[in-house]
Amino acid sequence: MTLTPIQEKFILHWGEMGTRWGINRTVAQIHALLFIALKPLDAEEIAQTLSVARSNVSTSLKELQSWGIVRIVHVMGDRRDHFESMKDVWEMFEVVLTERKRREIDPTLAVLRDCVIEAEKAGPSEAHTKQRLSELLNFFETMSDWYEQVRRLPTQAMLKFVKLGGKVKKFFGFAG
Amino acid sequence: MTLTPIQEKFILHWGEMGTRWGINRTVAQIHALLFIALKPLDAEEIAQTLSVARSNVSTSLKELQSWGIVRIVHVMGDRRDHFESMKDVWEMFEVVLTERKRREIDPTLAVLRDCVIEAEKAGPSEAHTKQRLSELLNFFETMSDWYEQVRRLPTQAMLKFVKLGGKVKKFFGFAG
């Protein structure tokens, strides 16, 4: 598979963005490639197209599968694994957000709860720390609950909501 | 400033989380320290408390100031700079999200628009690429617009909204 200049531009940018989000550049590039690919690609094809080592592709694909946005498919008469990316953008971001929440927010919630409990036990000497961490915990819990609610919505409903745009403010005025 | 075990636990965890979000560990630790500090701290104090080089603290504080969540304050009769973190958690995250949007989403929007326009020019050969990137662009634009709307809401309104929790679904049913 040869990349057109446009495709290359997109893949390189996506890789760059990946690094900023704490995602390996190659992983992000492979994801970008699979996202725009016409059909599922095999690992060798990915390695050649992006000029990275075959083994590197293997590791990266594992990573993408662990995120749940890439899956293995098989082609009739070909024993190699082929890989394809989830194509529905909304669904894809829901999956990524949920996974990030699980990996990053949930552990933080646990630590904060722990700290607040211990600060409570420690008494007045930790009163200020307890106060600060409680506020942080409250924020995380609120956001976490909220996300659990909205993520369950079907894509269409979420889309409608977001598209409301300017009406959001009105709604708050009403609901508040 | 000596850290209690609770404070240390929180600071270390926050530093760890930082690395996952593409934020330097020391930067995140300093932010955590300032967040729970009773009063603004000077650079030397931060360096000693966290056992990092003075120069490293200097760079990290610049970074935190560029994010807009830490600022310099002065103490009467002391010529050293002192630093304090924003304390309102909601405001803090609004600032961070806005900055991330500016640094990461906006450039991506620009690249995607560019790619879609070029793909349009290129004709049928790029039809599929154009399709994929358009969907991605549409998603980013929708989310970007939505965020611009809600971020303007006063903290209180946003809080009420989030607290609605289960009612969100009802609302969508109604509005959709």
Added chain:
DNA sequence: CGATCATTTCAGTATAGACAGAAATAAACG
């Protein structure tokens, strides 16, 4: 069951980013 092909694991290497310490700059004081 051997041969071939595909995939993963592993060990060493390369590289980017974090960091320390020194040097340079800037600010405040007497």
Added chain:
DNA sequence: CGTTTATTTCTGTCTATACTGAAATGATCG
């Protein structure tokens, strides 16, 4: 102004992670 003190910049070092190529494992075929 010179001196002291605070801050920043710079350069080299270190470390964590990405990455490669080779070896090992696993799967599918005749």
